[in-house]
Amino acid sequence: MFPSSLLIFFPASPLSSEKKMGGASSEKTATGYAAHDDSGVLTLYTYKLRQTGPEDVLIKVLFCGICHTDIHQIKNHLGMSKYPMVPGHEVVGEVVEVGPEVTRFHAGDIVGAGVIVGCCRNCGPCKSNIEQYCNKRVWSYNDVYPDGQPTQGGFSSAMTVDQKFVVKIPPGMAAEQAAPLLCAGLTVYSPLKHFGLTGSGLRGGILGLGGVGHMGVKIAKAMGHEVTVISSSDRKREEAVEHLGADKYLVSSDEAAMAAAADGLDYIIDTVPVVHPLEPYLSLLKVDGKIIMMGVINQPMQFITPMIMLGRKSISGSFIGSMAEAEEMLEFCEKKGLSSMIEIVQFHRINDALQRLDRNDVRYRFVVDVAAGSNNASAASSNDSLLIN
Numbered sequence: 001m002f003p004s005s006l007l008i009f010f011p012a013s014p015l016s017s018e019k020k021m022g023g024a025s026s027e028k029t030a031t032g033y034a035a036h037d038d039s040g041v042l043t044l045y046t047y048k049l050r051q052t053g054p055e056d057v058l059i060k061v062l063f064c065g066i067c068h069t070d071i072h073q074i075k076n077h078l079g080m081s082k083y084p085m086v087p088g089h090e091v092v093g094e095v096v097e098v099g100p101e102v103t104r105f106h107a108g109d110i111v112g113a114g115v116i117v118g119c120c121r122n123c124g125p126c127k128s129n130i131e132q133y134c135n136k137r138v139w140s141y142n143d144v145y146p147d148g149q150p151t152q153g154g155f156s157s158a159m160t161v162d163q164k165f166v167v168k169i170p171p172g173m174a175a176e177q178a179a180p181l182l183c184a185g186l187t188v189y190s191p192l193k194h195f196g197l198t199g200s201g202l203r204g205g206i207l208g209l210g211g212v213g214h215m216g217v218k219i220a221k222a223m224g225h226e227v228t229v230i231s232s233s234d235r236k237r238e239e240a241v242e243h244l245g246a247d248k249y250l251v252s253s254d255e256a257a258m259a260a261a262a263d264g265l266d267y268i269i270d271t272v273p274v275v276h277p278l279e280p281y282l283s284l285l286k287v288d289g290k291i292i293m294m295g296v297i298n299q300p301m302q303f304i305t306p307m308i309m310l311g312r313k314s315i316s317g318s319f320i321g322s323m324a325e326a327e328e329m330l331e332f333c334e335k336k337g338l339s340s341m342i343e344i345v346q347f348h349r350i351n352d353a354l355q356r357l358d359r360n361d362v363r364y365r366f367v368v369d370v371a372a373g374s375n376n377a378s379a380a381s382s383n384d385s386l387l388i389n
């Protein structure tokens with residue numbers, strides 16, 4: 001069992017340099033699970049927390065979802081990983097301290113943070129409130145702040161986040177179920193809004209039924225779409241239809257079923273995290289249909305041009321969503337009564353969960369109970385994981 005005392009940030013030695021120099025507040029540390037190399041294994045790591053600045057919110061982490069991007073980053077799939085790295089970007093926690101210029105949050109609020117924790121505020125995307133596309137974006141981990149201090153993510157007792165990148169979790173929403181919305185939920189909501197794919201009656205495809213994909217089914221259904229799941233196996237059929245509400249289920253290797261479904265979809269949200277052929281899915285699109293690429297894939301993808309020309313089809317991409325869209329998406333989910341389908345794991349079982357996610361063995365998002373001792377602690381201590389719908 002993870003020692004609960006380590007989950008709480010605590011003042012460092014009274015001899016820390018800041019104290020000696022008479023700093024206003026004491027230096028704080030956090031303890032999390034960090035990757036130290038690309039082996040895929042995380043181990044405990046204690047590090048200095050960013051000083052709570054005027055616009056900062058200090059968050060005691062309660063829950064953090066595990067996204068496939070965490071695996072890409074831990075295992076250095078993009079060749080840009082820096083260690084030690086504390087991953088985790090689907091963070092829900094409780095505000096414990098705010099800087100003097102923070103107006104939107106107070107101690108005790110339940111809040112969320114996601115993939116991005118900084119931007120330049122001056123470029124075109126920043127001025128258009130699509131700060132996720134700022135070229136100076138600061139990632140919540142595997143990055144550095146402008147002062148050179150490393151960022152560290154949510155598999156940790158605490159995070160310090162600029163208020164611009166913090167959202168309030170709606171009061172009626174369970175903290176653990178809100179966590180996957182902060183990346184997976186936003187990642188599907190944003191392109192559906194942006195590409196004008198919100199009208200009821202649209203026919204949507206969700207390729208890859210994992211963390212992002214299952215939120216795709218839920219959000220698209222809530223928008224009134226007819227949703228087809230396109231999966232690599234038959235294993236998730238029953239759940240997809242009965243629990244998530246998918247209308248149709250296609251197995252991508254079933255050539256007859258794929259041919260019968262040709263030219264039927266207005267869009268496909270492609271969440272497959274590895275290189276894969278596009279032609280079978282382009283064939284499923286109607287004239288003017290779009291495939292929206294979500295997977296982070298570090299190898300070239302191929303298609304032949306007639307596959308898009310003969311149908312004016314588009315291949316596009318999208319990256320999470322803006323903070324404004326995050327708020328809107330949370331409101332949408334609250335209004336529609338949507339939440340995620342999760343399996344809660346204890347903090348000390350995080351490596352097992354990462355391995356299971358890597359072998360496609362999760363329905364549909366792992367959420368780490370970081371603050372053992374919170375509302376699920378007694379149940380979590382007697383089971384390794386809890387399934388929550």
Ligand SMILES: NC(=O)C1=CN([C@@H]2O[C@H](COP(=O)(O)OP(=O)(O)OC[C@H]3O[C@@H](n4cnc5c(N)ncnc54)[C@H](OP(=O)(O)O)[C@@H]3O)[C@@H](O)[C@H]2O)C=CC1
Pocket residue numbers: 066067068069070072183184187207208209210211212213230231232233236271272273274293294295296297318319320321357358359360364
């Ligand atoms: N663009 C963005 O802003 C974001 C991008 N991402 C990226 O999207 C991708 C999906 O993320 P997430 O939903 O968390 O991932 P998951 O692992 O939860 O889901 C991926 C799904 O893809 C299918 N799949 C097909 N082949 C493989 C394979 N070889 N290994 C694993 N899964 C496979 C599986 O569905 P099935 O069993 O149905 O075939 C699986 O459930 C990742 O690359 C992630 O980095 C994530 C969030 C935001």
Ligand SMILES: O=C/C=C/c1ccc(O)c(O)c1
Pocket residue numbers: 067069070078115183296319320
């Ligand atoms: O999970 C969220 C992050 C997605 C992501 C998209 C693109 C990219 O290059 C990344 O490093 C991460």
Ligand SMILES: [Zn+2]
Pocket residue numbers: 067068069070089115183184
């Ligand atoms: Zn993510």
Ligand SMILES: [Zn+2]
Pocket residue numbers: 119120121122123124125126127134135136
């Ligand atoms: Zn910018």
